[in-house]
Amino acid sequence: GENVEQHPSTLSVQEGDSAVIKCTYSDSASNYFPWYKQELGKRPQLIIDIRSNVGEKKDQRIAVTLNKTAKHFSLHITETQPEDSAVYFCAAPYPPGAGSYQLTFGKGTKLSVIP
Amino acid sequence: KAGVTQTPRYLIKTRGQQVTLSCSPISGHRSVSWYQQTPGQGLQFLFEYFSETQRNKGNFPGRFSGRQFSNSRSEMNVSTLELGDSALYLCASSENAGGEKLFFGSGTQLSVL
Numbered sequence: 001g002e003n004v005e006q007h008p009s010t011l012s013v014q015e016g017d018s019a020v021i022k023c024t025y026s027d028s029a030s031n032y033f034p035w036y037k038q039e040l041g042k043r044p045q046l047i048i049d050i051r052s053n054v055g056e057k058k059d060q061r062i063a064v065t066l067n068k069t070a071k072h073f074s075l076h077i078t079e080t081q082p083e084d085s086a087v088y089f090c091a092a093p094y095p096p097g098a099g100s101y102q103l104t105f106g107k108g109t110k111l112s113v114i115p
Numbered sequence: 116k117a118g119v120t121q122t123p124r125y126l127i128k129t130r131g132q133q134v135t136l137s138c139s140p141i142s143g144h145r146s147v148s149w150y151q152q153t154p155g156q157g158l159q160f161l162f163e164y165f166s167e168t169q170r171n172k173g174n175f176p177g178r179f180s181g182r183q184f185s186n187s188r189s190e191m192n193v194s195t196l197e198l199g200d201s202a203l204y205l206c207a208s209s210e211n212a213g214g215e216k217l218f219f220g221s222g223t224q225l226s227v228l
Binding site: 032034036042043044045046049089091093101102103104105106107108 | 119148150156157158159160163171173205213214215216217218219220221222
């Protein structure tokens, strides 16, 4: 199946700094890459997603970049705020390129934004 | 629009028992997926149902099963519970089959003693 590796597992940044989380995937046919945010004790929520025909997508302070050649995609959060503190999960589809698939999630990155 | 609703919120069972978890998707969503979340393994896919048909199944033993009803509500059953089944079970709904734009419920926290 698809193998998704996520780094780092923990990340601490000062408020106002940027945070970057990176995921690598194994199958070059994968074509959809979402990011989910899970605050402590709450449900995961989709914050941004990207398709393989796009190299970058932005939504206010959040952006995702995709490098298909290297098979990795990254989440960028700028001007971090304390409310950005959460666990972030990346995911990739399996089987890749299929019309109906399951998501394979990375193990998560715990982001702490220090005021 | 009401979100994804899971019941019960907490469950305590003993080894060997069975358990049924329920999930009501967002109105109009026909796909329901189930995930197991544990601190060590993260989020792992169990299965997905779309229009009452199982579309995909993850790498879990046959003790884990599910079904979907005509109103898109879904149930998940775990038989012969083991200690290792202790986890947060999350369901997620989406408009279409597959894993795009999932809306998760708050989960059922299952503890097996």
